Amino acid sequence: MKSNMVVIFRADGSVDIGTGHIFRCLVLALELIRQGHQVCFLIKDLPGAPIHRLEQHNIPVIKIPVQDDFDAEQQFVMEYLKTRQADWVVVDHYQVKEDYYLQLKELGLKVLAIDDINHTRFPVDVLMNQNILASSYNYQCLDDTISLFGPRYALVRDVYRSKREEILIRNQLKNIFIFMGGGDPYNITLKILEDLNSAEGRYHLDIILGSACPHEASIQQYSSRSKHTMKIYKDIDHLADLMLNADIAIGAGGSTTWEMCVLFLPIVTVPFAPNQIDIGRGIMNKGAGIYIPDYVHEDGHIISQKLGQLSSIQLCQMSERAGNLCDGSGVFQIIKNMR
Numbered sequence: 001m002k003s004n005m006v007v008i009f010r011a012d013g014s015v016d017i018g019t020g021h022i023f024r025c026l027v028l029a030l031e032l033i034r035q036g037h038q039v040c041f042l043i044k045d046l047p048g049a050p051i052h053r054l055e056q057h058n059i060p061v062i063k064i065p066v067q068d069d070f071d072a073e074q075q076f077v078m079e080y081l082k083t084r085q086a087d088w089v090v091v092d093h094y095q096v097k098e099d100y101y102l103q104l105k106e107l108g109l110k111v112l113a114i115d116d117i118n119h120t121r122f123p124v125d126v127l128m129n130q131n132i133l134a135s136s137y138n139y140q141c142l143d144d145t146i147s148l149f150g151p152r153y154a155l156v157r158d159v160y161r162s163k164r165e166e167i168l169i170r171n172q173l174k175n176i177f178i179f180m181g182g183g184d185p186y187n188i189t190l191k192i193l194e195d196l197n198s199a200e201g202r203y204h205l206d207i208i209l210g211s212a213c214p215h216e217a218s219i220q221q222y223s224s225r226s227k228h229t230m231k232i233y234k235d236i237d238h239l240a241d242l243m244l245n246a247d248i249a250i251g252a253g254g255s256t257t258w259e260m261c262v263l264f265l266p267i268v269t270v271p272f273a274p275n276q277i278d279i280g281r282g283i284m285n286k287g288a289g290i291y292i293p294d295y296v297h298e299d300g301h302i303i304s305q306k307l308g309q310l311s312s313i314q315l316c317q318m319s320e321r322a323g324n325l326c327d328g329s330g331v332f333q334i335i336k337n338m339r
Helices: 020-034 051-056 070-082 098-106 158-162 188-196 216-223 240-245 256-262 274-285 302-308 312-325 330-336
Strands: 006-011 038-044 061-064 088-092 110-114 126-129 146-149 175-179 204-209 229-234 248-251 267-269 289-291
Touching: 006 020, 020 038, 020 051, 020 088, 020 110, 020 330, 038 051, 038 070, 051 061, 061 070, 070 098, 088 098, 098 110, 158 240, 158 256, 175 188, 175 240, 188 204, 188 216, 188 302, 204 216, 204 240, 216 229, 240 256, 248 256, 256 267, 256 312, 267 274, 267 302, 274 289
Parallel strands: 006 038, 006 088, 038 061, 088 110, 110 126, 126 146, 175 204, 175 248, 204 229, 248 267, 267 289
Antiparallel strands: none
8 A cells, every 4th residue: 555645535414414424434534644644525514514523633624615516516626636646535425426436537546435325337446335235236336446345344433443342242121322323304313212212111211412413402302201211412422332331222224333233232223314224124134133114104112112022132142243243444454455
């Protein structure tokens, strides 16, 4: 691998998009910095974009003008890149299509694409999809594109890897970790709290709200009516300690899924976006959790019912299988392939 590379990241985050694209890029960026490389992020300053998290690490951020015309944003990015002596561009963005990647290649840049949904052809040097079902997607790439598929390549921060050895396999359901992503635009967190209030048992709930979540007031208000003990956190630096304390997680199926797996945490996946569906299906197929499709439109108390049917043996098995899916070393495997 070339020393002292310049790597440009293109990703966005917002209330609607969530923050996972930026945060998984941040994992890669921080390791590149640690290894002596330079990084910069190109980001639209959308409502809820976690730009402050990048600035906390003194990472340069170039704000792209917010406009509806994606062609104009593409032109802005290309003009900026012409002024930089960059080596690689990392793109984690569903709006970027084949012609965008071709323009990057025409500028003489190496390109790493991070994807979840196979939304275009990928004429890139490296293509990474960290999801369980990625190898079934029939991607169209260049003949020499390096494909990195599956959770072994998941971008997970070192704080999760470092706590992996502290884990005890879960076999009793007492503490529930709830995180519906950086945005939670449909306030599914509140729906889950109402659902859990019908459970037979009493739990402790750790509820995490992302930086882009607009529903803090309604969730705080509901907390006084819950029969469970609960604590609400917002925009905290990492979730590792809360995950260590949990016996099961309820999540949307975003990038945090792999942090849960690193810490052997079984997962109830309730997706609300298309890119989260296959993550939930994959977790269920591997026996690492429970998958509840279309939970947004479900009536009743399906999560409470599912948890009530869960035996200690099943919880223990899910915990072990989750931990076997991902060990958190994916960032090193990706950087090895940036040559």
